[in-house]
Amino acid sequence: DLASVSTRADRDDGGWIVNGTKIWTSNAHTNDWFICLLRTTPLEADSNKREGLSQVLIDLHNTDGLELSPIPFLNGEHHFNEVSFTDVFVPDENIVGQAGMGWNQNTTEMAYERGGPDRWLSPFSTVEQLLRETQGTDIGERATELFGELTARWWSMRNLSLSVARLIDDGEAPSIESSLVKEMGTRFEIEVIEKLVELVDHQLTPESESLFQRLLAQCVLTGPGNTIRGGTIEILRSVASKGLQGLPA
Numbered sequence: 001d002l003a004s005v006s007t008r009a010d011r012d013d014g015g016w017i018v019n020g021t022k023i024w025t026s027n028a029h030t031n032d033w034f035i036c037l038l039r040t041t042p043l044e045a046d047s048n049k050r051e052g053l054s055q056v057l058i059d060l061h062n063t064d065g066l067e068l069s070p071i072p073f074l075n076g077e078h079h080f081n082e083v084s085f086t087d088v089f090v091p092d093e094n095i096v097g098q099a100g101m102g103w104n105q106n107t108t109e110m111a112y113e114r115g116g117p118d119r120w121l122s123p124f125s126t127v128e129q130l131l132r133e134t135q136g137t138d139i140g141e142r143a144t145e146l147f148g149e150l151t152a153r154w155w156s157m158r159n160l161s162l163s164v165a166r167l168i169d170d171g172e173a174p175s176i177e178s179s180l181v182k183e184m185g186t187r188f189e190i191e192v193i194e195k196l197v198e199l200v201d202h203q204l205t206p207e208s209e210s211l212f213q214r215l216l217a218q219c220v221l222t223g224p225g226n227t228i229r230g231g232t233i234e235i236l237r238s239v240a241s242k243g244l245q246g247l248p249a
């Protein structure tokens with residue numbers, strides 16, 4: 001429930017003082033800056049929680065009071081961090097867009113992430129690598145049929161993504177369309193990964209000599225996360241159905 005964000009920024013001379021935490025921050029330890037959604041107007045009992053939020057750009061290296069704590073994956077990899085703020089000063093010029101408009105800005109920007117191909121293309125390079133490794137050999141009827149089917153469906157997904165990109169280029173905010181692309185795309189991605197695992201039919205390991213098998217092992221680990229990040233499948237369905245009924249998101 002993103003609108004319930006409680007990490008807050010209080011007015012100060014020439015900027016804001018931030019206190020609280022920001023969880024699930026991908027790769028904060030390898031980046032220089034990040035954008036954070038903060039409550040800049042306190043939430044009263046009767047106020048709309050989607051108002052009074054602002055997006056703020058924060059320097060991850062040169063900011064006093066900022067602390068990064070890794071949240072390791074089950075396999076030990078470091079991807080996530082929790083960022084905590086203790087009286088962090090952020091100057092006014094670091095407000096992204098307009099103060100108080102963070103919710104609208106954030107939901108509009110999500111169309112880039114949800115409509116883009118990176119949420120359904122992860123196993124594509126894996127299939128390409130399999131074809132490279134099996135070049136000149138007979139991959140069999142089952143694999144040929146599978147790759148024919150996948151290519152046709154990738155082509156359709158690509159066209160849906162391009163339609164979202166065109167709407168964004170035209171200045172529209174395609175939140176329904178992009179939610180549906182991500183909902184379909186990440187389910188398709190999981191299906192591709194499962195079919196490849198079935199085709200290979202032996203134990204996958206990230207240490208395999210075959211690059212194809214290493215890529216597939218990586219897809220098995222990261223695929224499910226793509227159905228969560230940027231909006232879970234349930235939330236995307238909810239955004240689309242509310243949007244189609246003309247209800248507020």
Ligand SMILES: Cc1cc2nc3c(=O)[nH]c(=O)nc-3n(C[C@H](O)[C@H](O)[C@H](O)COP(=O)(O)OP(=O)(O)OC[C@H]3O[C@@H](n4cnc5c(N)ncnc54)[C@H](O)[C@@H]3O)c2cc1C
Nearest residue numbers: 001023024025026225226228229230231232233234235238
């Ligand atoms: C790999 C990965 C990278 C990420 N990177 C970032 C990042 O860089 N920055 C960032 O801010 N976040 C990041 N996230 C966090 C991600 O955006 C959230 O995990 C996601 O939005 C779900 O929110 P939540 O974890 O609070 O789950 P919850 O909202 O608590 O959801 C838990 C479950 O309840 C269901 N649910 C929740 N509300 C409803 C509802 N109203 N109706 C029906 N079902 C509902 C959800 O679908 C889900 O199954 C990342 C997550 C992953 C997995």
